[in-house]
Amino acid sequence: MDRGGTARRGRGPTDPDRRDRIARAAITVVARQGIAGLTHRRVAAEAEVPLGSTTYHFATLDDLVAAALEKAAERSVAELRTWADALPPDADLAEELAAFVVRSVGEKRADTMAEYNLYALALHRPQLRRAAVAWDDALADVLRARTDPLTGRMLGVLLCGLLMQAVLRDDPVPCAEIEAQVRRALEG
Amino acid sequence: MDRGGTARRGRGPTDPDRRDRIARAAITVVARQGIAGLTHRRVAAEAEVPLGSTTYHFATLDDLVAAALEKAAERSVAELRTWADALPPDADLAEELAAFVVRSVGEKRADTMAEYNLYALALHRPQLRRAAVAWDDALADVLRARTDPLTGRMLGVLLCGLLMQAVLRDDPVPCAEIEAQVRRALEG
DNA sequence: CGGAAATGCGGACAACCGTACACATAATGT
DNA sequence: ACATTATGTGTACGGTTGTCCGCATTTCCG
Structure with missing residues (x-):
């Protein structure tokens, strides 16, 4: 009866984080195939759920990219916040922030690329603008906490x-x- | 026999800037419909040429977006260069550059949006990377001429x-x- | 002038996609 | 216990797209 290696009950109306898993899969697909590759079918394959499942949780594809953008923003902000929290009070901000950038472009390159891909999508989708702007503001806010508003x-x-x-x-x-x-x- | 307002002979194997016109039309389409709207058919309609004509000049769609990106970069750099050339030697750079930004997001908003849409496409298309990087470098170069390399x-x-x-x-x-x-x- | 090459044109086809729908199954509330 | 509801699943359909191909027309060059 069980399916994956883990004990997840998996099928039926019990798979509480399926929606999230689909959204995460969408980010992965964007990271690998770019925006052009973001289709219901590919996301379904990546998330290992049937096609009908993605169309159930996200009626339209726009809903899916909106969820992906929000989750990517959330992740990105969380990462910066983690960086900020782990910062010793007497640290050299310039040095540390530069290291953060290097890491984002190095090990985390795929994530960063996916993030900017989704971010750029907001240019022509009014429904995504709000999330993109909120993303910018959240980043600025974390950085402001260490400096001042303008900086x-x-x-x-x-x-x-x-x-x-x-x-x-x-x-x-x-x-x-x-x-x-x-x-x-x-x-x- | 003539077609547009100008004296262009129009049809037949003589339409020397047809390739360019198609590339410009591609930018226009992106400006209006976003990346998702960039299709051979829509570009053909925008450029007022038959479908076969776009596939003749740009065998694949990737070729078309590459041409569009290069032309957009060219335009953008030319605009900044014009701005730089028109600058009085004793001008306040910060003030003038801020005005340039305001104009780019104001009157020229559509152009700017199209530019960044195409720019972001380079994230997942190695063939476009070169053009995108060259774009960045060209902008930095114009700005360097007024200051120093790092600035x-x-x-x-x-x-x-x-x-x-x-x-x-x-x-x-x-x-x-x-x-x-x-x-x-x-x-x- | 005549053939070769380049360019323009319209249609066609296979592939893929978004979405809708009908049915199955598990949870929930009374 | 049973009906209602939420969730899961497979499939089908209409539409769009990229690309290719055959043919027409114009230019070029010797």
């Missing part, structure tokens, strides 16, 4: 540009360069 | 983030905020 917003903007430009370069941007830019943004 | 690159990054975040907000970002951020990037 927080500026760091958010700079982070956006840095990640975007760095993630689509094949050869890595030197860490010192990033640190220098961040430092200048910090020296108000 | 030029930083302004390029900041511009990218500013435009991106501002263009998907419904209510405009205050010009003073933009100017303040640019000014801080300039004060090395």
